Amino acid sequence: MAAAVVGGAFLSAFLDVLFDRLASPEFVDLILGKKLSKSLLSEDNSDGxxxxxxxxxxxxxxxxxxxxxxxxNDxxxxxxFDFKAWVCVSQELDILKVTKTITEAVxxxxxxxxDLNLLHLELMDKLKDKEFLIVLDDVWTENYVNWRLLKKPFNRGIRxxxxxxxxxxxKTASIVQTVHIYHLNxxxxxxxWSVFANHACLSSESDGNTTTLEKIGKEIVKKCNGLPLAAQSLGGMLRRKHDIVDWNNILNSDIWELSESECEVIPALRRSYHxxxxxxxxxxxxCSLYPQDYEFExxxxxxxxxAEDLLKKSSKGRTLEEVGHEYFDDLVSRSFFQRSNTSRSSWPYGKCFVMHDxxxxxATSLGGDFYFRSEELGKETKIKTKTRHLSFTKFNSSVLDNFDVVGRAKFLRxxxxIINFEAAPFNNEEAQCIIVSKLMYLRVLSFHDFQSQDSLPDSIEMPRGMSKLNHLQHLDFFVVGKHQENEIKELGGLSNLRGQLELRNMENVSQSDEALEARMMDKKHINSLLLEWSRCNNNSTNFQLEIDVFCKLQPHFNIESLQIKGYKGTRFPDWMGNSSYRNMTRLTxxxxxxxxxxxxxxxxPSLGSL
Structure with missing residues (x-):
């Protein structure tokens, strides 16, 4: 108990200065990261x-x-610790998902x-006699039985x-605690004010303008209700605005009166958005299409x-991708996005980001009826006619049986x-045709989670009738099939595709004229192209066919990156050295x-990577 009292007092004292220096990485690394770690992690369960x-x-x-x-991050x-893992849990405690995430981190x-039992055995084997730190962020469960089931493998580790x-x-804290509960007020x-001023980059020089801004800023801070996220967001918003009129407009805004019943912080964040x-x-x-705590690249x-035409064309000659990077970084600097700490963020995807709850x-409240996010599409799902953007996280056969639920949104773009296909397999036969027959105005078709697999099953083919989606602008990849309805020529009418495109299982192109019908030269918005022949093509002896196919897949001259994998032809097409490809910077x-x-x-002339 003495350790708990000392630890709690130490934490309370440090919280007084924690957010005062929140914007200073040096301070966090040098002092808080070390001393708070010692305080929080010094206590052990009394009976061991x-x-x-x-x-x-x-x-x-x-x-x-x-x-x-x-x-x-200390x-x-x-x-x-031998192992560390960070997991975002959220409102629905998915024991299988959390256990799998920890196992992957370890x-x-x-x-x-x-299978949860097999997962438990795997994790217990890895944690046996090891010392580890696991962070479970944003836990809501108040079910003691579920908590004990989740915690079961952890007791194999060192105490x-x-x-x-x-x-x-x-209540959640009281269910899970084995030591002192730390309350953050x-x-x-x-x-x-210190958080706000640091993020607003308010000058420390005492001139008339700064003094006035400080006075207004302290009144704004009172409306933040002591929440650092609100102060950080508002300060970041005013980082480039040191005009007294701008600050007064924020202070006197009617938005402060909105949504008080929902959450005290929402008016401040709504003002940042405004x-x-x-x-x-x-x-x-x-981004309201993403589920809560979803980690995105x-x-x-x-x-x-x-794909949604949300990026403005640059007058300075920059690519749309470069403009997108600028937009993204701007939203990060304003605290609308945050870096993720989970294992997914370090492997195998690279750095990921999340939105604070x-x-x-x-974002969800602002999306209104135009954006619709569903946990699982089914008979009872109510999608309004005006909905333009839809996302779902679970695939159920009832979606196919009742696809008119989606079809009512005739202007869906x-x-x-957002599915874990490994946990909920995608039945290709069931899925064929429903997308292309109902959603003619579709602009974005994403199979993103398939890309984390080393290879696709041989049975996977694209939905029939892909050529009808002539409004489509974003397609992760196209798997060339062996049947007429899945041939590469289905790409012919998709002239609006842009960004990155991957063509897989190229060995399934049986005639070179099919490649010509794909009309790759017409796709002027594609800047990154991957042509991949699968490993089952290693024994191919029809070299001339592969040469002819490759020659007829010449992309538009706007291409910047070209990757060729598994090609078994004996020579490369002459067009690869064409001087018109002046934008090509990477060839793999x-x-x-x-x-x-x-x-x-x-x-x-622009080739920089080979």
Missing amino acids: SEVSVVPIVGMGGVGKTTLAQLVY ENLEEI TGKPCKLN RSKILLTTRSE QLSNEDC YLPPHLKRCFVY KYELILLWM LMHDL TFLS LSDCDNCSMLPSLEQL
Whole structure:
């Protein structure tokens, strides 16, 4: 108990300065990251029978996740713990999903198990006699039985191991705790002002304008209700605005009176949104299609923005991708997006981002009827006629039996599936035709999670009638099939495709004229192209057919990146060295075993990577 009292007092003292220096990475790394780690992780379960669970409790936006990140990212912990894992849990506790995520973090490789008992055995084997730190962020469950089931494998570890858990619920904390509960209260107006001022980059020089801005800013901060997320967001919004009129407009806005019944922080965040440039507003609201706590890749979202025409063409000659990077970074700097700490963010996808729960709530409220996100499409799903963008996270056969539920949204532009296909297999026969026959105005068709697989099953083919989607602008990949309805010529009418395109199973092109009918030269918005022959093509002896097919797949001269994998022809097409490809900066050739000579590349002036 003495340790709990000392630890709690130490934490309370440090919280007084935590957000005062939130914008200073040096301060966080040098002091908070070290001392808070020692404070939070010094306590052990009194009887030593179980791994210690340390709950951090506080309302939304008060900084629970920030505090957990300081502990998790402390470099000194690398020497203490054998394993670390970070998992966003959210409102629905999916024990299988959480256990699998932890297993992947511990093993450093994909986990294909979908049986909880087998997962428990796998995880227990890895954690046995190991010391680990696991962060469970945003836990809502108040079911003791489910909690014990989730926690079961952890007790195989060394008792000095720690589970750090963040929650808004006092009841949740009382169920999971084995040691002292840490309560995070709202900041004082003085501390909240420090966060706001740091993010607003308000000058420390005492001139008339700064003094006036400080006076107005402190009144704005009082409306943040002690929530650092609100202060951080508003400060970031005013980072480039040091005009007294702008600050007064925020202070006196009617938006402060909105949504008080929903959440005290929403008016402040809504004000931050109100002052976003129009192009960033559209990009932010589009993210309401993502589920809460969904981790998204930067490039993935930029491609979707491109397909939706949300990126303005640059007058400075920059590509749309470069414009998208600028938009994305701007939203990060304004705290609308945050970097993720989970294992998915480091492997195998690269850095991922998330939206804070309250930011996600804001995007959802702003999306209105134009954006519709469903956990599972079915008979009872109500989609309004005016809906333009739809996403869903579970695929059920009832979706196919009752696809008129979706078909009523006749002007639907986005049909985005955010599915773990490994856990919920996609039946190709069932899915054929429903998309192309009902959604003629579709612009975005994403099979994103398929891309995490090393290879696609041989049975996977594209839906029939893809050529009818002539409004389609974003397609992750096209798998060339062996049947007429899945041939490469189905791409012929998709002239609006843009960004990145991957053509897989190229060995299924049986006649070179089919490749010509794909009309790749007409697709002037494609800037990155991958042509891939699968491994089953290794024994191919029809070299001339592959040469002819490759020659007739010449892309538009706007192409910037070209990747060729598994090609078994004996030479490359002459067009690869055409001087008209002045924008090509990257050429990748892999597993092209039968080619002894490179194409003539001296006429590609921009080529920087080979």
